[in-house]
Amino acid sequence: MNFYGNQFLFKLDCTLSYDYQHNSTKNRSFVNIYSQMIDLLTLRIKNMVCERCILTVWQALIDVDAVVERVDLGVAYISVPLSADQTKEIEQTFKKLGFSFLNNKQSRLVEGVKNFIHHKFSNLDEKQWNATLSEELQKELGKDYTTISTLFSNTEGITIEKYLSNQKVEKVKEFLSYNEMTLNQIADILGYSSTQYLSRKFKQHTGMTPSEFKKNSHKPLRKSLSI
Structure with a gap:
């Protein structure tokens, strides 16, 4: 959004909280119109899980001549x-890329959980695991954890805790493939209490120990036999 557009929305934000307190039908109608305008300028998108997805979505929007801010x-x-026409075209493009628009609040909430968890893995820091996930999600999504957890489980068929555990294992696999960190370092940065606990969770998920996975992931490819 350009400078003047941002200034306009900023001034609206500053006055809306005051206006809304005055039980005026006119003011409440104005708030509703403002909310609808924000919805039109905010596209909620499903299945974005990494930095590459951000670039892909940005390019897809640019390709339909959308005026993208961020x-x-x-x-x-x-x-x-x-x-x-733009909406129809971008929906078709998103379908090919594995993305889709989120058009209801429940879907947005579930995707918000996933995005929050994926974001944690893109900014890894040992200290980030100090706070409990339930507290973080309540603060991030503005809902009580029971509501968030129940909706997520009913929609995805898996608990938030299990989803986080699975994502951690995927990150362990990534680190092992890079072969740049020890298992102790991986356990620390991903918030595992010990390497033994990491190994147990990893084997439950993959059927292999970390060392077995690491060995298999670095096997050289056999050369094809020449005829």
């Missing part, structure tokens, strides 16, 4: 609402 995991911000 793209983050799970969301893109535009300055001008998409036309019907």
